[in-house]
Amino acid sequence: EVQLVESGGGSVQAGGSLRLSCATSGFSFDDYHIGWFRQAPGKEREGVSCIGEHNGESYYADFVKGRFTISFDYAKTTVYLQMNALKPEDTAVYYCAATGVAETVVADTWTDGDEYTYWGQGTQVTVSS
Numbered sequence: 001e002v003q004l005v006e007s008g009g010g011s012v013q014a015g016g017s018l019r020l021s022c023a024t025s026g027f028s029f030d031d032y033h034i035g036w037f038r039q040a041p042g043k044e045r046e047g048v049s050c051i052g053e054h055n056g057e058s059y060y061a062d063f064v065k066g067r068f069t070i071s072f073d074y075a076k077t078t079v080y081l082q083m084n085a086l087k088p089e090d091t092a093v094y095y096c097a098a099t100g101v102a103e104t105v106v107a108d109t110w111t112d113g114d115e116y117t118y119w120g121q122g123t124q125v126t127v128s129s
Contacts, residue, residue: 002026002118004034004096009123012086016127020081022096022120030054033099033106034079036070037113038092038125047111048094049081052103059110064090086127093122 008020022034035050049070051058058070069082079096097116101109109115 002098004098004118004120006094006096006120006123009094009125011126011128014086014088014127014129016086017082017084018086018125020083020094020096020123020125022079022081024077024079024096024098027098027118029074029077031100032117033101033110034072035097035099035110035116036079036081037095037097038090039095040089040092043092045095045113047113050099050106050110051079052106053079055103057103059107061111083125086125088127088129091125091127093124095122096120 003025005023033050033052036048037045038048039045049060051070053072067085072079098118099116101115
């Protein structure tokens with residue numbers, strides 16, 4: 001059974017940090033890219049970051065560059081999202097998801113949630129001003 005389980009969400013003040021985890025199982029970690037998405041109330045889902053486990057290549061949305069860092073622990077098949085300098089506008093439910101799109105196109109498609117096959121249940125991040 002494929003599973004992606006997020007954890008690490010919570011409430012912090014602006015400027016604070018959180019580290020989200022996405023524990024994966026049931027599929028070949030090597031064959032997928034893992035992405036982080038977020039959705040705030042009344043807003044569209046948006047891609048935050050993505051990483052390829054077989055080469056470590058990572059991608060970031062402009063609005064998190066320099067503040068968020070994606071990484072993975074291969075032995076634990078877990079992907080992390082370190083979020084620093086959090087802003088109130090980062091408040092959202094954060095989801096991790098797995099996509100099997102080819103390496104040659106992932107750079108152009110990683111923000112498209114429709115390209116992802118497996119999804120976690122989400123974890124709430126709330127940043128207060």
